Amino acid sequence: MNNILKIENLTKTYKSAGNTLTVLNNINFSVEEGSTFSIVGPSGSGKTTLLGLCAGLDRSTSGLVELNQIRLDNLSEDERAQIRNQYVGFIFQNFQLLPTLTALENVMVPLELRGEKNTRTRSMDLLDKVGLANRSHHYPAQLSGGEQQRVSLARAFSNDPKILFADEPTGNLDAETSEKMVKLLFDLNRENGTTLILVTHDMELASKTQRIIRIKGGNLISDERTVAI
Numbered sequence: 001m002n003n004i005l006k007i008e009n010l011t012k013t014y015k016s017a018g019n020t021l022t023v024l025n026n027i028n029f030s031v032e033e034g035s036t037f038s039i040v041g042p043s044g045s046g047k048t049t050l051l052g053l054c055a056g057l058d059r060s061t062s063g064l065v066e067l068n069q070i071r072l073d074n075l076s077e078d079e080r081a082q083i084r085n086q087y088v089g090f091i092f093q094n095f096q097l098l099p100t101l102t103a104l105e106n107v108m109v110p111l112e113l114r115g116e117k118n119t120r121t122r123s124m125d126l127l128d129k130v131g132l133a134n135r136s137h138h139y140p141a142q143l144s145g146g147e148q149q150r151v152s153l154a155r156a157f158s159n160d161p162k163i164l165f166a167d168e169p170t171g172n173l174d175a176e177t178s179e180k181m182v183k184l185l186f187d188l189n190r191e192n193g194t195t196l197i198l199v200t201h202d203m204e205l206a207s208k209t210q211r212i213i214r215i216k217g218g219n220l221i222s223d224e225r226t227v228a229i
């Protein structure tokens, strides 16, 4: 099995007021292509930081990140943006929708960037899948938190990513909507072979993935395979 993601000796530090804060400390793991994977750990343990580094949104202080056999840590911001648009879907913990675009336009962005056709129709289909066809012309500020999260999910699906990162994808959803979104994520894995990497506080969701790593205080403290199919 190929590894779609390889992380070696990954460290991230921030400097502030003369002090160095180590947010991630020498992390190592690889993720098999087509698998499902969760990252769990307490608030502030470094999960979002780790996800951002894996997806090439941010750069490590030291260590290697290889996505789809491409080393990200040597690339410029523009080069990483290109790789992300080609291979990566990302559902942000805080959604990161563009405030001046409607829900529909937000979902269209990755498709437009790739110069694809029928972007409007395809994006409407995706909004329909997340139950938001009737909110397509709303701006993010006119949507509830859970609705914004679902737009973020539709956008992450739109470029048919090889690897999908989701940071607390059900954090703002009620039980029923959450179940529907989780089904969409796992269907994408099963039907398209999309590798799924989730950050979650929900152990029931984590246990549906094939592997769980636990981060505490910036250290990887466990790495276990589950009995998930």
Ligand SMILES: Nc1ncnc2c1ncn2[C@@H]1O[C@H](COP(=O)(O)OP(=O)(O)OP(=O)(O)O)[C@@H](O)[C@H]1O
Binding pocket: 014, 021, 023, 041, 042, 043, 044, 045, 046, 047, 048, 049, 050, 093
């Ligand atoms: N730009 C930054 N500058 C300084 N410290 C930062 C920065 N970004 C994150 N941190 C610190 O890094 C630590 C890890 O943050 P991160 O957002 O990765 O945590 P998390 O595990 O995702 O938490 P949560 O479960 O609350 O979302 C936190 O203590 C945070 O304050």
Ligand SMILES: [Mg+2]
Binding pocket: 047, 048, 049, 093, 167
């Ligand atoms: Mg976080």
